[in-house]
Amino acid sequence: MTPPRVTLIVSPRERFSYTRQSLESILEQTTVPYSLIYVDGGSPKPVQQYLEAKSQEKNFKLIRTDSFLAPNQARNLAIPHVETEYILFVDNDVVVSPNWLEKLLACADETEAALVCPLTCIGQPLGQTIHLAGGEAHIYTETQKDGAIKRKVHEKHYFVNRPVADVQEKLIRQQCEFAEFHCMLVRTSIFEKIGLLDEGLLSTREHIDFCMSVTNAGGTVFCEPESVVTYVPGLNRLDMTELAFFMLRWSDAWEIASLEHFSKKWNLTTNDKYFKKRYDRMGHRRYQGFLRPLVRQVSFGKNNPQLEKVLIPVERSLNRLISDRYANSTQ
Numbered sequence: 054m055t056p057p058r059v060t061l062i063v064s065p066r067e068r069f070s071y072t073r074q075s076l077e078s079i080l081e082q083t084t085v086p087y088s089l090i091y092v093d094g095g096s097p098k099p100v101q102q103y104l105e106a107k108s109q110e111k112n113f114k115l116i117r118t119d120s121f122l123a124p125n126q127a128r129n130l131a132i133p134h135v136e137t138e139y140i141l142f143v144d145n146d147v148v149v150s151p152n153w154l155e156k157l158l159a160c161a162d163e164t165e166a167a168l169v170c171p172l173t174c175i176g177q178p179l180g181q182t183i184h185l186a187g188g189e190a191h192i193y194t195e196t197q198k199d200g201a202i203k204r205k206v207h208e209k210h211y212f213v214n215r216p217v218a219d220v221q222e223k224l225i226r227q228q229c230e231f232a233e234f235h236c237m238l239v240r241t242s243i244f245e246k247i248g249l250l251d252e253g254l255l256s257t258r259e260h261i262d263f264c265m266s267v268t269n270a271g272g273t274v275f276c277e278p279e280s281v282v283t284y285v286p287g288l289n290r291l292d293m294t295e296l297a298f299f300m301l302r303w304s305d306a307w308e309i310a311s312l313e314h315f316s317k318k319w320n321l322t323t324n325d326k327y328f329k330k331r332y333d334r335m336g337h338r339r340y341q342g343f344l345r346p347l348v349r350q351v352s353f354g355k356n357n358p359q360l361e362k363v364l365i366p367v368e369r370s371l372n373r374l375i376s377d378r379y380a381n382s383t384q
Contacts (some may be wrong), residue, residue: 057086059139062125066144089113094122097294125250156280167272170281172233187229187276203322224278231264244272253314255307303338306376
């Protein structure tokens with residue numbers, strides 16, 4: 054057999070209940086030679102057992118920890134085991150389509166890109182609504198009236214939330230400035246220049262940080278929309294066995310720590326709309342994925358803003374308890 058040129062690294066994003074569907078799509082739709090490393094960070098027993106059986110059946114490397122892992126922590130556990138020209142990072146809630154990997158490799162070969170992302174769609178039906186088709190991400194400076202120079206982040210997603218059918222003719226291979234870790238192909242040699250992924254970024258801005266680091270090291274980023282994958286979020290259908298991980302993954306503690314680390318690392322101004330928006334939306338993923346579905350459940354399927362308002366402080370206290378407990382367990 055032809056030796057593999059790429060190693061797939063699958064890692065947890067925010068839940069575990071979509072593990073089987075995601076992995077089965079990868080195994081069924083990937084036809085080029087590849088190696089696979091699966092990082093299992095504290096999944097529930099049934100998922101752990103499934104992954105153990107599957108790794109033996111399909112002969113791939115499984116890295117298991119009993120504790121939960123932040124995304125970059127999980128990826129960094131796998132990177133030192135890679136011996137191929139490329140790494141393909143993919144989250145455990147992504148479904149891939151036919152020829153997805155062939156198209157990414159062809160783009161990297163033909164453009165000599167350091168990083169290539171597919172057209173990433175979101176939700177059901179698969180492949181119909183755009184989540185990301187590349188984007189812009191860079192730091193710019195503004196000179197204030199007093200002469201002070203402020204460093205700010207520019208970030209723009211291409212075609213976000215647009216139906217694929219509406220912009221199909223505009224979806225062409227193009228150089229861009231950032232991708233997301235839902236799915237991205239990376240030239241392994243770039244890590245010799247920038248080191249491993251930054252584990253100070255626990256839950257947010259890790260993709261922007263990585264792409265800007267790649268660009269600063271002289272690498273280029275491309276989007277190849279002929280490769281299509283779909284990120285399937287778990288909002289409104291979380292399994293209770295994965296709730297603690299979901300709550301930790303999007304905890305206020307992890308998000309605040311990530312934003313502070315990101316701003317300090319890149320010497321950024323934090324009193325602008327870019328950071329204000331993120332602090333104002335703190336906890337919104339937990340409200341969408343846990344609190345609001347819970348309120349609808351106890352309100353016989355109806356929205357209940359009054360009850361939700363009462364429960365928000367309770368949810369925040371629970372969230373602090375979960376993040377504090379995790380922090381104490383890892384000291």
